Amino acid sequence: MAKKKGPPYNDDPGCTYIVICDPWPGNKFGKDRDRFYYDCLGTWVYFMLNKKYHVEYIYTVNTRADVIVQLPESIDVTPILGAHKWRSFLSHWGNRRDLDRVSYVFEYKYRDQGQPESHNWLAHEPTRKEPPAELRFPVRHPYPRPSWASPAGRSCKDLARQLPSTRQRTPTPPPPPPPPDSSGFEPYEQPSHYPTARDATEDDASKDDIAKDVYVEKVKTEIESQPPLFKTKLDPYEEEEAALDFVKQEPADIPLTNAPLVKQETVDVHVKAEAVETKVPDPEPPAPSGRMLAMFAALTQVNVLQGAHHPRLILVLSGDKTVHTEASTSVVQPEMPEPVTVSEPQYPANPPDLQSNAAIRVKPEPEEAVLPPASQPTPPRPQAMRTSDPRTRDPRFAHKQGQPKRVKEEEDEAVLKRVKMEPRD
Numbered sequence: 001m002a003k004k005k006g007p008p009y010n011d012d013p014g015c016t017y018i019v020i021c022d023p024w025p026g027n028k029f030g031k032d033r034d035r036f037y038y039d040c041l042g043t044w045v046y047f048m049l050n051k052k053y054h055v056e057y058i059y060t061v062n063t064r065a066d067v068i069v070q071l072p073e074s075i076d077v078t079p080i081l082g083a084h085k086w087r088s089f090l091s092h093w094g095n096r097r098d099l100d101r102v103s104y105v106f107e108y109k110y111r112d113q114g115q116p117e118s119h120n121w122l123a124h125e126p127t128r129k130e131p132p133a134e135l136r137f138p139v140r141h142p143y144p145r146p147s148w149a150s151p152a153g154r155s156c157k158d159l160a161r162q163l164p165s166t167r168q169r170t171p172t173p174p175p176p177p178p179p180p181d182s183s184g185f186e187p188y189e190q191p192s193h194y195p196t197a198r199d200a201t202e203d204d205a206s207k208d209d210i211a212k213d214v215y216v217e218k219v220k221t222e223i224e225s226q227p228p229l230f231k232t233k234l235d236p237y238e239e240e241e242a243a244l245d246f247v248k249q250e251p252a253d254i255p256l257t258n259a260p261l262v263k264q265e266t267v268d269v270h271v272k273a274e275a276v277e278t279k280v281p282d283p284e285p286p287a288p289s290g291r292m293l294a295m296f297a298a299l300t301q302v303n304v305l306q307g308a309h310h311p312r313l314i315l316v317l318s319g320d321k322t323v324h325t326e327a328s329t330s331v332v333q334p335e336m337p338e339p340v341t342v343s344e345p346q347y348p349a350n351p352p353d354l355q356s357n358a359a360i361r362v363k364p365e366p367e368e369a370v371l372p373p374a375s376q377p378t379p380p381r382p383q384a385m386r387t388s389d390p391r392t393r394d395p396r397f398a399h400k401q402g403q404p405k406r407v408k409e410e411e412d413e414a415v416l417k418r419v420k421m422e423p424r425d
Helices: 035-048 096-100 194-225 236-249 290-309
Strands: 016-021 057-060 067-071 082-085 102-107 122-124 312-318 321-327
Touching: 035 057, 035 067
Parallel strands: none
Antiparallel strands: 016 067, 016 102, 057 067, 057 122, 082 102, 312 321
16 A cells, blocks of 8 residues: 555654744854754753753754754653743843744644655754853753743744643733722712702703793794795895895884984084195296396307308218318309200200219319327237147247238228319300
8 A cells, every 4th residue: 555645644753843933042044054053952952851851853944944853752842832032041142132032832733744854854963962061051950931822923833733721821810909098088978868859950950841842832833823934935136135125115214102302413514624735836047137148149259250260170081080171161153054945855965964074174172281180099919829839829929020010901981072163164
């Protein structure tokens, strides 16, 4: 008959297995676990069993932090199952952050999992010697009793079994009774006549409520007996107009009966008139005096005489230069027009008016005095920058030549000519 490969595994393994979640010494995982790690873990379980039994094998896989420990078959593992707090079983530790760590020990589910070797768990054999005294192994002896724990929510819940019934959780003790009160305080006790007085008060209150209910019913009956003000449903604007009409229909003046007549006093209201601003016209400027008019007339006559005897200076713009010339006082006589007879239009070859100016004699005009222009400083010509770079340096400066000759630019001067026209003979 072929051997059964799957669960349940009902054969006798010949040993006892336990599962440890987050075992001590911790801080190592996978391939980082070395020989020293397995020796410390085996010695810890040896102290856990009160130094009576040694660990046979420790099974690990690189993908889990949990370990499976193989013990002799005759061991009762019930006392060591549960939560092992590191601060309880360690006498000293190196890292303070491990102070609150807890290791959980449960019984292995052999019926569901079978032999660990058949599921790729690697076996490691730790040392079976007790550590020497000078090593100062940090685990306490005698070992403290572990507390109750459950595999639910642990990483080893698929490998661990629940704790047996003999290891049930210790019930929480009831709180201690409060100490006797010695302050002398006495609680309030209801007086004997209080129920009678309370019933009488409630009867009076019920009578008042009944009277109020009767009054409310009467008021409601009177309101319902009146005809409704609006019989049809109207929009807000129509309701407003109807309300205004209803108000206008009511009498505005209510006659007073048996009321004394009171004479109304006449109140004179005086309103202060504002002051009217009167605009005053500006005063006319004073007329010039006769002396000032005489001086002005004399100055005008002097200017006229000077203009008749002395030529006036005229500024003539010629290009970029300004030339001062004297204005000639000679009068140009206009040329007498020839009589024209109205006849058929004739178009001569050379009209007299369009003849060339060669036949016109020009009388030489006296030379006009030209004032010299005002001297202006000539701006210095910017020199080329001397640089040490031969590509931008002027070669003329390299041979110590003089400044390059300045070329005078010809200016397009506009010459103003004055031509005196004389009549032809």
